[in-house]
Amino acid sequence: MSRIPDLSTAAWRKSSYSDGGANNCVEVAENFPGLVPVRDSKTPTGPALVITASAWAAFVGFVAGH
Template structure:
């Protein structure tokens, strides 16, 4: 297991198309990394982000759909 962390200080975040417009249930992801997909709660932008490998994120999205 790697102890390396992605630097998320200057990434571009995009809100999920499934997030509602009143500010609730908002998930943001970043496409700035090859092989990694950082995910965060847009209501807590300074809070933690979870970083998925691309294949794990693709599997997650597939299962959610």
């Protein structure tokens, strides 16, 4: 079983596809080797998904193709 990383000091960044609004997009945190934490910018203190980097790459590739 893998451990859930401590995200309390994570540096979050918004998607480059954000329209510039204050609270309307996905944010990801970097510097978690092999993992990509993802959260909704509307609820920054809410839960985050933590997925493998390979699963994130496949998701982004799929979305980019559609």
